[in-house]
Amino acid sequence: MKDQNCAYCMREEKPELYQGFGYYVQELKVSSLYVFREQSHLGRCIVAYKDHVSEIVDLTPEERALFLEDVANVAQAIHAAFNPDKVNYGFYGDTGKHLHCHLCPKYKDGFEWGGVFQMNPHIDDKDNATLMKIAEKIKTHLK
Numbered sequence: 001m002k003d004q005n006c007a008y009c010m011r012e013e014k015p016e017l018y019q020g021f022g023y024y025v026q027e028l029k030v031s032s033l034y035v036f037r038e039q040s041h042l043g044r045c046i047v048a049y050k051d052h053v054s055e056i057v058d059l060t061p062e063e064r065a066l067f068l069e070d071v072a073n074v075a076q077a078i079h080a081a082f083n084p085d086k087v088n089y090g091f092y093g094d095t096g097k098h099l100h101c102h103l104c105p106k107y108k109d110g111f112e113w114g115g116v117f118q119m120n121p122h123i124d125d126k127d128n129a130t131l132m133k134i135a136e137k138i139k140t141h142l143k
């Protein structure tokens with residue numbers, strides 16, 4: 001079931017909804033991969049579940065396992081591509097209600113190291129050409 005106002009559900013029909021915050025990369029097992037437009041944390045991505053479900057508890061154990069496999073696949077690709085000191089994970093969605101995970105690479109002595117990453121500080125928004133290069137680096141390490 002698609003939500004007509006949801007950026008993830010309407011990726012093909014209304015690309016303007018997601019292009020403000022992300023760059024679509026590809027499909028994973030049960031998710032879609034986006035590079036986050038705001039790159040204060042180099043390599044930051046979003047993994048969004050294929051269906052419009054709000055909560056991780058709305059998934060069956062099998063669906064949840066596949067979703068977390070997708071998150072882990074992207075995380076290992078971020079580690080391999082950019083060598084962060086830690087990847088932080090954020091499942092927010094107070095208003096969006098479409099299950100997705102922010103994967104936020106953190107670098108020692110870098111922006112927000114040791115603290116909580118902001119939802120979208122808009123300090124370092126990148127153009128699509130730059131995001132495509134980041135996406136290509138991540139894609140070479142996906143399993």
Ligand SMILES: [Zn+2]
Pocket residue numbers: 002003006007008009010051052053097098
């Ligand atoms: Zn949705």
